[in-house]
Amino acid sequence: MDAVLQDQGMLNMRDLQYFTVLADELSFSRAAERLGISQPTLSQTLQRLERSVGGRLIERTTRRSRLTPAGETLVEGARQLLADLVRLERTTQDAAAGRVGSIRVGSVNPAMRVLMPRILRAVRAETPEVEVTLHPSSSHTQLRLLVDGQLEAGILRGREAPAGLALEPLMNEPLYAAVPSQHPVARADVVELADLNGLDFVMAPRDRNPLFYDELIRLFSDARCSPRRILTADDMWAQLAMIAAGNGVAVLPFLFVDHSRDDVVFRPLGLDLDVPLAVVYAPGSPSAAVAAVLRAARAESAGLLDAEHRLDQPD
Numbered sequence: 495m496d497a498v499l500q501d502q503g504m505l506n507m508r509d510l511q512y513f514t515v516l517a518d519e520l521s522f523s524r525a526a527e528r529l530g531i532s533q534p535t536l537s538q539t540l541q542r543l544e545r546s547v548g549g550r551l552i553e554r555t556t557r558r559s560r561l562t563p564a565g566e567t568l569v570e571g572a573r574q575l576l577a578d579l580v581r582l583e584r585t586t587q588d589a590a591a592g593r594v595g596s597i598r599v600g601s602v603n604p605a606m607r608v609l610m611p612r613i614l615r616a617v618r619a620e621t622p623e624v625e626v627t628l629h630p631s632s633s634h635t636q637l638r639l640l641v642d643g644q645l646e647a648g649i650l651r652g653r654e655a656p657a658g659l660a661l662e663p664l665m666n667e668p669l670y671a672a673v674p675s676q677h678p679v680a681r682a683d684v685v686e687l688a689d690l691n692g693l694d695f696v697m698a699p700r701d702r703n704p705l706f707y708d709e710l711i712r713l714f715s716d717a718r719c720s721p722r723r724i725l726t727a728d729d730m731w732a733q734l735a736m737i738a739a740g741n742g743v744a745v746l747p748f749l750f751v752d753h754s755r756d757d758v759v760f761r762p763l764g765l766d767l768d769v770p771l772a773v774v775y776a777p778g779s780p781s782a783a784v785a786a787v788l789r790a791a792r793a794e795s796a797g798l799l800d801a802e803h804r805l806d807q808p809d
Contacts, residue, residue: 505546507579510572512539516552517569520559543568574658577643581776596625597783600636600648603730604749605771609794610649616790617783624783632702640774647775647787651706651747651767655774662788663770664795667747668802669713670760672733674740680759687717687745687763694742695721696733706769710745713765734758747771748802771795 512529516536519525526533544551551565561569584596601610610628617626631639633650640648641656655661671690673679679689700707714721725742727733730750737744738757747767751760773791775784 505543507576509539509543510568511576512536513543513551514569514572514576516540517561517565520552520561570657573641577641577658577776580643581646595621595623595783596627597646597787598627598629598644599787600629600631600639600645600650602633602636602650602749602771603630604747605649606630607730607749607752609749609798612794612798613649613787613790616794617786620789621782621786624786626783633706634701634703637774640776643776645776647773647784649771649773649791651703651769651771652774653705653769653772658776659774660777661772661774662792663772664791665748665799666766666768666770667749668799669763669765669767670746670748670751671763672737672744672746672750672758672760674737674743675757675759676740677743677759679743679761682761685761685763687713687719687765690721690743690745691719692722694723694725696725696727696736696742696744698733699726699728702728703769706767709767709769713745748799751802 512525512531515529516522516525519528522533522536526536529536540551547564547568549564550562551568552559553562599610606628614626614628617624629636629639629645631648633648633652636645636648636650637652637656637659639645640659649664652661671679671685671687679685682689697707697710713719723742725736727736733744733746734750734752734755736742738755745763746760749771752758753760773788775788777784
Protein backbone atom coordinates (compact mmCIF):
# COMPACT_ATOMS: atom_id res chain seq x y z
CA MET A 495 0.00 0.00 0.00
CA ASP A 496 2.79 2.44 0.89
CA ALA A 497 4.42 1.85 -2.49
CA VAL A 498 1.14 2.46 -4.33
CA LEU A 499 0.57 5.70 -2.42
CA GLN A 500 4.08 6.90 -3.20
CA ASP A 501 3.61 6.15 -6.90
CA GLN A 502 0.48 8.32 -6.83
CA GLY A 503 2.36 11.19 -5.19
CA MET A 504 0.53 10.77 -1.89
CA LEU A 505 1.76 10.70 1.69
CA ASN A 506 2.16 7.41 3.55
CA MET A 507 1.92 6.61 7.23
CA ARG A 508 5.52 5.48 7.71
CA ASP A 509 6.91 8.70 6.26
CA LEU A 510 4.56 10.73 8.44
CA GLN A 511 5.65 8.82 11.53
CA TYR A 512 9.30 9.46 10.69
CA PHE A 513 8.56 13.14 10.12
CA THR A 514 6.86 13.61 13.49
CA VAL A 515 9.94 12.24 15.25
CA LEU A 516 12.18 14.51 13.16
CA ALA A 517 9.95 17.46 14.05
CA ASP A 518 10.29 16.57 17.76
CA GLU A 519 14.07 16.30 17.66
CA LEU A 520 14.99 18.79 14.90
CA SER A 521 18.17 16.75 14.62
CA PHE A 522 18.72 14.10 11.95
CA SER A 523 21.17 12.17 14.12
CA ARG A 524 18.91 12.05 17.20
CA ALA A 525 15.79 11.31 15.18
CA ALA A 526 17.48 8.53 13.21
CA GLU A 527 18.79 6.98 16.45
CA ARG A 528 15.35 7.16 18.05
CA LEU A 529 13.75 5.54 14.99
CA GLY A 530 16.46 2.91 14.58
CA ILE A 531 17.20 3.90 10.97
CA SER A 532 20.11 5.51 9.15
CA GLN A 533 20.41 9.25 8.60
CA PRO A 534 20.42 8.83 4.78
CA THR A 535 17.12 6.93 5.05
CA LEU A 536 15.65 9.75 7.12
CA SER A 537 16.94 12.35 4.64
CA GLN A 538 15.34 10.41 1.77
CA THR A 539 12.05 10.36 3.69
CA LEU A 540 12.15 14.14 4.11
CA GLN A 541 12.96 14.64 0.43
CA ARG A 542 10.07 12.38 -0.54
CA LEU A 543 7.65 14.30 1.68
CA GLU A 544 8.86 17.64 0.33
CA ARG A 545 8.32 16.44 -3.24
CA SER A 546 4.80 15.31 -2.29
CA VAL A 547 3.79 18.64 -0.73
CA GLY A 548 5.73 20.78 -3.18
CA GLY A 549 7.78 22.78 -0.69
CA ARG A 550 10.36 22.80 2.09
CA LEU A 551 9.30 21.33 5.42
CA ILE A 552 12.47 21.96 7.44
CA GLU A 553 14.96 24.80 7.10
CA ARG A 554 18.46 23.64 7.91
CA THR A 555 21.47 25.80 8.70
CA THR A 556 24.87 25.01 10.15
CA ARG A 557 23.63 26.08 13.60
CA ARG A 558 20.03 24.90 13.86
CA SER A 559 16.99 23.49 12.10
CA ARG A 560 13.38 24.64 12.31
CA LEU A 561 10.05 23.73 10.80
CA THR A 562 8.72 25.86 7.99
CA PRO A 563 5.03 26.91 8.07
CA ALA A 564 4.35 23.95 5.76
CA GLY A 565 6.25 21.68 8.14
CA GLU A 566 4.23 22.89 11.13
CA THR A 567 1.01 22.27 9.23
CA LEU A 568 2.09 18.80 8.20
CA VAL A 569 3.27 17.71 11.66
CA GLU A 570 0.03 18.88 13.32
CA GLY A 571 -2.07 16.95 10.83
CA ALA A 572 0.24 13.94 10.94
CA ARG A 573 -0.04 13.65 14.72
CA GLN A 574 -3.83 13.72 14.51
CA LEU A 575 -3.87 11.18 11.68
CA LEU A 576 -1.53 8.82 13.52
CA ALA A 577 -3.57 9.15 16.73
CA ASP A 578 -6.74 8.35 14.79
CA LEU A 579 -5.03 5.28 13.35
CA VAL A 580 -4.07 4.09 16.85
CA ARG A 581 -7.66 4.53 18.00
CA LEU A 582 -8.99 2.73 14.92
CA GLU A 583 -6.64 -0.20 15.52
CA ARG A 584 -7.64 -0.40 19.19
CA THR A 585 -11.38 -0.29 18.58
CA THR A 586 -11.04 -2.86 15.78
CA GLN A 587 -9.09 -5.17 18.10
CA ASP A 588 -11.81 -4.74 20.74
CA ALA A 589 -14.46 -5.66 18.19
CA ALA A 590 -12.48 -8.69 17.01
CA ALA A 591 -12.03 -9.86 20.61
CA GLY A 592 -15.72 -9.42 21.37
CA ARG A 593 -15.14 -6.58 23.85
CA VAL A 594 -17.85 -3.93 23.95
CA GLY A 595 -15.36 -1.19 24.65
CA SER A 596 -12.31 -0.08 26.59
CA ILE A 597 -10.88 3.23 27.63
CA ARG A 598 -7.56 4.50 29.00
CA VAL A 599 -7.93 7.38 31.45
CA GLY A 600 -5.21 9.66 32.79
CA SER A 601 -5.30 11.52 36.10
CA VAL A 602 -3.22 14.02 38.02
CA ASN A 603 -2.02 12.52 41.30
CA PRO A 604 -4.21 14.63 43.66
CA ALA A 605 -7.35 13.33 41.91
CA MET A 606 -6.24 9.76 42.61
CA ARG A 607 -6.98 10.07 46.34
CA VAL A 608 -10.76 10.62 46.28
CA LEU A 609 -12.08 11.81 42.93
CA MET A 610 -10.87 9.06 40.60
CA PRO A 611 -12.14 6.18 42.77
CA ARG A 612 -15.58 7.81 42.68
CA ILE A 613 -15.44 8.34 38.92
CA LEU A 614 -14.33 4.76 38.28
CA ARG A 615 -17.02 3.39 40.59
CA ALA A 616 -19.70 5.36 38.73
CA VAL A 617 -18.39 4.29 35.32
CA ARG A 618 -18.33 0.66 36.42
CA ALA A 619 -21.92 0.89 37.67
CA GLU A 620 -23.15 2.50 34.45
CA THR A 621 -21.13 0.48 31.93
CA PRO A 622 -19.83 -2.70 33.62
CA GLU A 623 -18.82 -4.13 30.24
CA VAL A 624 -16.30 -1.30 29.59
CA GLU A 625 -12.69 -2.08 30.45
CA VAL A 626 -11.03 0.93 32.13
CA THR A 627 -7.31 1.33 32.76
CA LEU A 628 -5.94 4.23 34.85
CA HIS A 629 -2.70 6.11 34.11
CA PRO A 630 -1.50 8.61 36.75
CA SER A 631 0.53 11.38 35.10
CA SER A 632 1.08 15.14 35.09
CA SER A 633 -1.19 17.45 33.11
CA HIS A 634 1.53 18.07 30.53
CA THR A 635 2.19 14.35 30.05
CA GLN A 636 -1.52 13.57 29.74
CA LEU A 637 -1.94 16.11 26.95
CA ARG A 638 0.92 14.52 25.03
CA LEU A 639 -0.54 11.03 25.53
CA LEU A 640 -3.98 12.23 24.43
CA VAL A 641 -2.54 13.82 21.28
CA ASP A 642 -0.64 10.61 20.52
CA GLY A 643 -3.78 8.51 20.95
CA GLN A 644 -2.46 6.68 24.03
CA LEU A 645 -5.28 7.98 26.27
CA GLU A 646 -8.96 8.49 25.53
CA ALA A 647 -9.63 10.84 28.46
CA GLY A 648 -7.67 12.64 31.16
CA ILE A 649 -8.38 14.50 34.41
CA LEU A 650 -5.92 17.38 34.53
CA ARG A 651 -5.46 21.09 35.19
CA GLY A 652 -5.55 23.44 32.22
CA ARG A 653 -7.55 25.99 30.27
CA GLU A 654 -7.14 24.81 26.67
CA ALA A 655 -6.81 21.52 24.80
CA PRO A 656 -4.61 20.91 21.75
CA ALA A 657 -6.23 20.73 18.31
CA GLY A 658 -8.32 17.61 17.88
CA LEU A 659 -9.17 17.30 21.60
CA ALA A 660 -12.05 18.65 23.66
CA LEU A 661 -11.79 20.18 27.16
CA GLU A 662 -14.62 20.50 29.67
CA PRO A 663 -13.91 22.37 32.95
CA LEU A 664 -15.04 20.53 36.07
CA MET A 665 -14.22 23.03 38.82
CA ASN A 666 -12.02 25.95 39.79
CA GLU A 667 -10.61 24.41 42.93
CA PRO A 668 -10.69 26.41 46.19
CA LEU A 669 -7.21 27.04 47.54
CA TYR A 670 -6.01 26.09 51.02
CA ALA A 671 -3.07 26.93 53.21
CA ALA A 672 -1.35 23.67 54.17
CA VAL A 673 0.76 24.04 57.30
CA PRO A 674 2.36 21.75 59.89
CA SER A 675 -0.09 20.96 62.69
CA GLN A 676 2.07 22.82 65.25
CA HIS A 677 2.37 25.99 63.16
CA PRO A 678 0.62 29.11 64.60
CA VAL A 679 -1.42 29.48 61.39
CA ALA A 680 -2.96 26.06 62.09
CA ARG A 681 -4.82 27.54 65.07
CA ALA A 682 -6.16 30.63 63.25
CA ASP A 683 -9.88 30.82 62.49
CA VAL A 684 -9.30 32.84 59.31
CA VAL A 685 -6.19 32.58 57.13
CA GLU A 686 -5.10 34.87 54.30
CA LEU A 687 -2.18 34.56 51.92
CA ALA A 688 -0.49 37.51 53.62
CA ASP A 689 -0.31 35.44 56.83
CA LEU A 690 2.21 33.18 55.05
CA ASN A 691 4.53 36.02 54.04
CA GLY A 692 8.21 35.31 54.60
CA LEU A 693 7.81 31.57 55.16
CA ASP A 694 9.41 28.74 53.21
CA PHE A 695 7.01 27.40 50.56
CA VAL A 696 6.87 23.85 49.23
CA MET A 697 5.88 23.63 45.55
CA ALA A 698 6.02 21.19 42.68
CA PRO A 699 8.67 21.98 40.04
CA ARG A 700 7.44 24.47 37.44
CA ASP A 701 7.98 22.07 34.52
CA ARG A 702 5.22 19.75 35.82
CA ASN A 703 2.60 22.39 35.01
CA PRO A 704 3.92 25.90 34.18
CA LEU A 705 0.39 27.34 33.98
CA PHE A 706 -0.45 26.14 37.51
CA TYR A 707 2.91 27.24 38.96
CA ASP A 708 2.76 30.72 37.41
CA GLU A 709 -0.82 31.23 38.62
CA LEU A 710 0.25 30.55 42.22
CA ILE A 711 3.18 32.96 41.91
CA ARG A 712 0.78 35.61 40.55
CA LEU A 713 -1.53 35.10 43.53
CA PHE A 714 1.42 35.45 45.94
CA SER A 715 2.43 38.70 44.26
CA ASP A 716 -1.11 40.14 44.32
CA ALA A 717 -1.41 39.36 48.04
CA ARG A 718 2.06 40.80 48.82
CA CYS A 719 3.12 37.38 50.03
CA SER A 720 6.81 36.71 49.35
CA PRO A 721 8.13 33.23 50.13
CA ARG A 722 11.47 33.24 51.93
CA ARG A 723 12.48 30.23 49.84
CA ILE A 724 10.70 27.91 47.42
CA LEU A 725 11.47 24.25 48.12
CA THR A 726 10.53 21.80 45.38
CA ALA A 727 8.92 18.40 45.85
CA ASP A 728 8.04 16.36 42.80
CA ASP A 729 4.55 15.12 43.67
CA MET A 730 1.68 15.51 46.12
CA TRP A 731 2.95 12.89 48.56
CA ALA A 732 6.41 14.47 48.74
CA GLN A 733 4.94 17.95 49.22
CA LEU A 734 2.73 16.84 52.11
CA ALA A 735 5.59 14.90 53.69
CA MET A 736 7.81 18.00 53.66
CA ILE A 737 5.04 20.13 55.17
CA ALA A 738 4.34 17.53 57.87
CA ALA A 739 8.05 17.51 58.74
CA GLY A 740 8.00 21.28 59.28
CA ASN A 741 10.08 22.14 56.22
CA GLY A 742 7.62 24.72 54.94
CA VAL A 743 4.03 25.61 54.11
CA ALA A 744 2.11 25.47 50.84
CA VAL A 745 -0.87 26.82 48.96
CA LEU A 746 -2.65 23.78 47.59
CA PRO A 747 -5.82 23.13 45.57
CA PHE A 748 -8.85 21.39 46.98
CA LEU A 749 -7.91 17.90 45.75
CA PHE A 750 -4.86 17.89 48.05
CA VAL A 751 -6.97 18.42 51.15
CA ASP A 752 -7.03 15.48 53.55
CA HIS A 753 -8.75 16.39 56.80
CA SER A 754 -7.99 12.95 58.25
CA ARG A 755 -4.30 13.83 58.66
CA ASP A 756 -3.08 14.91 62.08
CA ASP A 757 0.31 16.24 60.93
CA VAL A 758 -0.88 18.73 58.28
CA VAL A 759 -3.69 21.25 58.75
CA PHE A 760 -5.62 22.69 55.78
CA ARG A 761 -7.18 26.15 56.13
CA PRO A 762 -9.35 27.71 53.35
CA LEU A 763 -7.95 30.92 51.89
CA GLY A 764 -11.16 32.20 50.28
CA LEU A 765 -9.54 32.03 46.83
CA ASP A 766 -10.15 29.80 43.83
CA LEU A 767 -7.47 28.52 41.48
CA ASP A 768 -7.91 30.13 38.06
CA VAL A 769 -6.59 27.02 36.31
CA PRO A 770 -9.58 24.68 36.22
CA LEU A 771 -9.58 21.00 36.87
CA ALA A 772 -10.87 19.66 33.59
CA VAL A 773 -11.62 16.50 31.69
CA VAL A 774 -9.92 16.35 28.29
CA TYR A 775 -10.90 13.72 25.77
CA ALA A 776 -10.63 12.69 22.16
CA PRO A 777 -14.06 13.08 20.52
CA GLY A 778 -13.28 10.17 18.19
CA SER A 779 -12.82 7.70 21.05
CA PRO A 780 -15.45 4.99 21.75
CA SER A 781 -18.43 7.18 22.59
CA ALA A 782 -20.10 5.06 25.26
CA ALA A 783 -16.95 4.81 27.40
CA VAL A 784 -16.01 8.48 27.05
CA ALA A 785 -19.60 9.59 27.73
CA ALA A 786 -19.66 7.53 30.93
CA VAL A 787 -16.42 9.12 32.15
CA LEU A 788 -17.72 12.61 31.33
CA ARG A 789 -20.96 12.10 33.24
CA ALA A 790 -19.15 10.63 36.24
CA ALA A 791 -16.50 13.36 36.27
CA ARG A 792 -19.13 16.10 36.25
CA ALA A 793 -21.29 14.53 38.97
CA GLU A 794 -18.50 13.43 41.31
CA SER A 795 -16.58 16.73 41.05
CA ALA A 796 -19.70 18.69 41.91
CA GLY A 797 -20.53 16.34 44.78
CA LEU A 798 -17.07 16.60 46.34
CA LEU A 799 -17.05 20.37 46.03
CA ASP A 800 -20.49 20.70 47.64
CA ALA A 801 -19.44 18.48 50.54
CA GLU A 802 -16.27 20.52 51.10
CA HIS A 803 -18.19 23.81 51.05
CA ARG A 804 -20.53 22.49 53.75
CA LEU A 805 -17.57 21.35 55.83
CA ASP A 806 -15.90 24.76 55.58
CA GLN A 807 -18.98 26.67 56.73
CA PRO A 808 -18.62 28.00 60.30
CA ASP A 809 -20.91 26.49 62.93
